Amino acid sequence: MARVLKHYPEVVLDPNTLVGRLDFGVIFGRTAPVHFEIGSGKGTFLVNEARAATEDDFFGVEWCSKVYRYAIDRIGRWAVKNVRIIRTDAAWLIKEHIADSSISCLHIYFPDPWPKKKHNKRRFVNDANLVEMLRVLKPGGVIRCATDHSDYFEQMERVLTNPQLERIDFFPTSYAEPDKGEWAGTNFERKYLAEGRRIYTLAVRKR
Ligand SMILES: C[S@@+](CC[C@H](N)C(=O)[O-])C[C@H]1O[C@@H](n2cnc3c(N)ncnc32)[C@H](O)[C@@H]1O
Numbered sequence: 001m002a003r004v005l006k007h008y009p010e011v012v013l014d015p016n017t018l019v020g021r022l023d024f025g026v027i028f029g030r031t032a033p034v035h036f037e038i039g040s041g042k043g044t045f046l047v048n049e050a051r052a053a054t055e056d057d058f059f060g061v062e063w064c065s066k067v068y069r070y071a072i073d074r075i076g077r078w079a080v081k082n083v084r085i086i087r088t089d090a091a092w093l094i095k096e097h098i099a100d101s102s103i104s105c106l107h108i109y110f111p112d113p114w115p116k117k118k119h120n121k122r123r124f125v126n127d128a129n130l131v132e133m134l135r136v137l138k139p140g141g142v143i144r145c146a147t148d149h150s151d152y153f154e155q156m157e158r159v160l161t162n163p164q165l166e167r168i169d170f171f172p173t174s175y176a177e178p179d180k181g182e183w184a185g186t187n188f189e190r191k192y193l194a195e196g197r198r199i200y201t202l203a204v205r206k207r
Pocket of ligand 1: 038039042063064067089091108109110111112124186187188189
């Protein structure tokens with residue numbers, strides 16, 4: 001039987017009410033490192049990481065209303081205070097509403113691969129979005145990506161090879177224990193690992 005999803009307005013931002021750049025200090029009521037997950041799906045990563053890193057704040061953007069509603073339900077049920085989520089297009093949100101040097105870590109896990117050549121330009125990790133990602137990242141801020149799609153991974157490596165970025169190690173350890181500060185993984189990561197798919201990861205730090 002399908003779960004009845006509950007709405008928790010306190011965890012949600014309405015894209016229609018945004019004016020200017022977001023002030024995360026106001027949104028979260030404190031000054032803390034902000035993690036921004038692009039395409040947060042059902043919110044697995046947001047909730048687990050927020051529970052493990054209570055001193056940090058977590059902000060997710062998700063386009064699909066079905067999984068977005070699921071994420072709201074999950075965030076609300078766990079009553080995590082350091083997570084907010086918004087339903088809109090991530091590229092638009094970053095370009096229009098995210099302030100310069102305001103993000104400590106951008107998380108991009110299993111973004112839609114758009115495998116057909118003619119659709120490749122829809123991939124989120126592209127040259128135009130990199131300009132905006134570099135703008136919103138703090139110095140020393142990190143971009144973390146994971147995908148099961150080798151061709152998209154090659155594109156990620158190409159786009160993120162940039163003089164303003166240095167590559168750093170990044171090994172997701174799914175099924176680790178988030179309460180001990182270990183990587184909790186995402187929904188798709190768990191699914192793909194269970195299927196035995198190879199997962200490619202990449203992390204870069206802004207110089
Ligand atoms: C394959 S799922 C991965 C979800 C999650 N990151 C995970 O690993 O379980 C990709 C998600 O990104 C969302 N998405 C794709 N393009 C987006 C965009 N431009 N803005 C916001 N969300 C987007 C999709 O709706 C989908 O939920």
